[in-house]
Amino acid sequence: MPTDARTSDVTADHDPAEAADAELGETSSDDFEHARTLAVDHDWYKRAVFYEVLVRAFADSNRDGTGDLRGLTGKLDYIQWLGVDCLWLPPFYDSPLRDGGYDIREFRTVLPEFGTVDDFVTLLDEAHKRGIRVITDLVMNHTSDTHPWFEESRRNPDGPYGDFYMWEDDDSRYPEARIIFVDTESSNWTYDPVRGQFYWHRFFSHQPDLNYDNPAVQDAMLDVLRFWLDLGIDGFRLDAVPYLYARDGTNCENLPETHQFLKRARKVMEDEYPGRVMLAEANQWPSDVVEYFGDPQVGGDECHMAFHFPLMPRIFMAVRRENRFPISEILAQTPPIPSNAQWGIFLRNHDELTLEMVSDEERDYMYSEYAKDPRMKANIGIRRRLAPLLENDRNQLELFTALLLSLPGSPVLYYGDEIGMGDNIWLGDRDAVRSPMQWTPDRNAGFSTADPGRLYLPPIMDPLYGYQAVNVEAQLNSTTSLLHWNRHMIEIRKRHSAFGLGDYHELGGSNPSVLAYVRTLRGGGPRTGTDGADDVVLCVNNMSRFPQPVELDLSTWQGCRPHELTGGVPFPRIGELPYLLTLPGHGFFWFSITPEEDPS
């Protein structure tokens, strides 16, 4: 049986006399059942709709007030119904939970309140049975300061773990490296009284950075990957990858050595676990992030996916400014990516709405538009969910979702946003957007049958977004609900491979409030029955709250007829003159453009 007993044994029964050479035992994947795997598919991640779900927040199966893996497994039918292709689970590893689980105490153990490794294997197996893949966060850069490696390292500088972290006698090295958590940290160095040295940390002081210059660290981390891949996991979101290495005279981000290690990790994945993916979390400019896809000559040999961070705030900015150029500009500055790579795009996630990737002036603008109360700000960002950010305006919620589902990249939904859940800005740190999923209007929002006082966080209870007003059960029963609308749009997206795999081409147009683009997949129209025809999808979005006309140059498709995708209604044939469309405020159209059928 899996147990964390072995590791705790090491620390509990530690014999100082043997300490010098003691290696910590590591759990083997052979100790567990392995989940069934899905057929190898080399570009599933380009077509997939991702759904980020916090295990803690989704469903509580054992009445302890905290969501768990079994609870999540019980909700897989809902996730399948929604049309999700891949779950992204933030860390569920054993952790002291001082950073939402990103402070990992033991890589091969599940946090006891979430369940066990066996529970995770069951989740994987049940998800795969429904055609749903699962990826999880893996923090490569650092561990918790309670990780046995760190405890060994601080206590025994000459032992096998003495060199697992980055120790220095003073706190002056790497002065060019910025401090990321400016709200809480004043230095990237912290003194450890046990070892009598300073250790390096790019995030919280309780998260010491691993020393990747030590080959043993590299091997140990690759073995962590193998452990979960053996169990059947479909990939990893690699947290905080730009910071793996530090070098004098640099800002210690995006270093060549970091890329070398990622290439090595990718090779392990390709050779031993084909079809599994790595997704980079690199909150950098797209021109820097593309480096994390690796060599374009070979189609990419580092991460398969990376998040496009700057796009998201600009979607918000474009709609507030009622003009398309914030989006047009960032996409024009986004370099091409290798053929096997894909962006991950999102509107909201478990972190704040990150404003690192905007200029100071733009950040002031975003704060004043979307964070009217100072408590809505966190670090360099805004802690709010999608619906409250958009003041619960159904038209804007639909427009934003339509953009998310049609701009280049694989969309990542955040749990609860499909029903328009709210937030609670009075909760600490980033917990504002991590409240329990609202299933029903019953006790604890149907999330848990525990005593309400025992919940890890209170559910949202305000009159507008509270669980009595906003919940899955009610929205399932109403076909006009946001939930049904989201499901329908996901379903439409899946009918057209161009959304996931197609080229992106912006059409322009003289009306600055309208963003129009075409997604084209050459020979990608198999469902039309005309093998080899192109799959062409035209998306027209009105960034303004007022109705707008637009004239589009569709001369490339002269003679074709656009069919609106939500209802299939044929629109007028594309002629010689510019194509005129009128859009309601915050309205959008998706069209499939197909050659006109022979009238005979």
Place this chain on the structure above:
Amino acid sequence: MNSPPSPDLAALLADWIPRQRWFGAKGRAVASVSVVATTPLPVDGVDVEHVVAEVAFADGGPAAHFQVLAARRAAGGDDFEHAAIGVDGDRLVYDGLWDPAVSGWLLRAIREGREVGELRFVPEPGIEIPPAPPGRVLGVEQSNTSVVFGEKSILKLFRRVAAGGNPDLELHRALRAVGGTEVATLQGAVEGVLHGESAVLGMLQDYASNSAEGWAMALASVRDLLAEADLRADEVGGDFAAEANRLGQTIAVLHSDLVRALGTAERDPGEIAAAMRARLAVAATDVPALEPHSAAIRGVYDELAALPAPLPAQRVHGDLHLGQTLRTPLGWLVIDFEGEPATPLELRVRPDSPLRDVAGMLRSFDYAANHQLLETDEPEPDQQRVWRSTEWADRNRSAFLDGYAARTGSDPREHELVLRAYELDKAVYEVVYETRNRPTWAPIPLRSIARLLNPERGTAGVPIDSVQ
């Protein structure tokens, strides 16, 4: 081979040309139309000739010259009915620019550097003109017609032909030579001859396919502001100030590029003031509403004339306003360097103070802010709306000037008198233009004149109807 020019063509053109938007002499009676030059073009499958027509006026004023690509195809097809000039026997005569076969030939001729008769098609040195899909007429403007080729090139044909230099072509060439990035790159030109003198007929440029006019962007911002009940201009989501600031930087870079390309000069303030006074004198007789202000305006011009030092001068855009700017995904572009259409060529190509362009943009922000007030049905605009529109204009004028100052290191507001004189001069021009063409718009420049003459009264203190 091509058919000989039809004797009927002049008659067809006599009927057709005065109805075109680019005719530009509406209201003047036409005495006669004659064809002064024809050049058959070797285009496959269609008979087409390049025609220069001379229009003589009944008032005896100078004749105007227009170029037309007169194409002929068998009548019956309806492809070019919308561009028809008339019918010649069993053939339709139409404006050949609308025919992709003709426009495609023009593009190839420039790429290949051909000469046909007196027409010269000239690619810019070192430029690759990309192969392109069939041309499409983009829009018919006041003085030109543009054909777009895919997303690569745009061919602008100047409908009204004038002998001598063309500042639009000249400045684009000069800016290309110094690597200026604030304009669409010049790809080539079409040149011809009029009465023995060379004349510029058209120019080919990079096409900014994904772009929107600054004017449309500004109107969207004003619309957003006025839809709010009580928010200030800096509080609404549609705030334009960041764009205005960037636009100021773009104009500053453009001006420094023009200096690098064509150098600097000096202008006598007395001479500039004299030209302004002359314009005012004509305007005041045309538009009685100007009369109450003319003494005060002349006072400003007198102050300008009394300046002790000459004004630094250089080549400028000459007719700069938001409609001459394009927002592209990567920033702002400036277009159409022809100068004020009504001004004689020799004045348009003279070095002038760059503050003329700055004043033009400042006027344009005023226009954008006030334009929407005219679109309401109410007989008198709501004073609150007037106040808020003015606040929008002030905010964006300041942001534009800040951006300009940040790039040049010299703030135009340090030359307040010169700037005010140029703004007044522009506003006087606008009053005349609007009174003739769009009388309902005339209150916009009239109100601005009142405001420019009474800056200390504050902007909201001038009701829109008090200047009429």
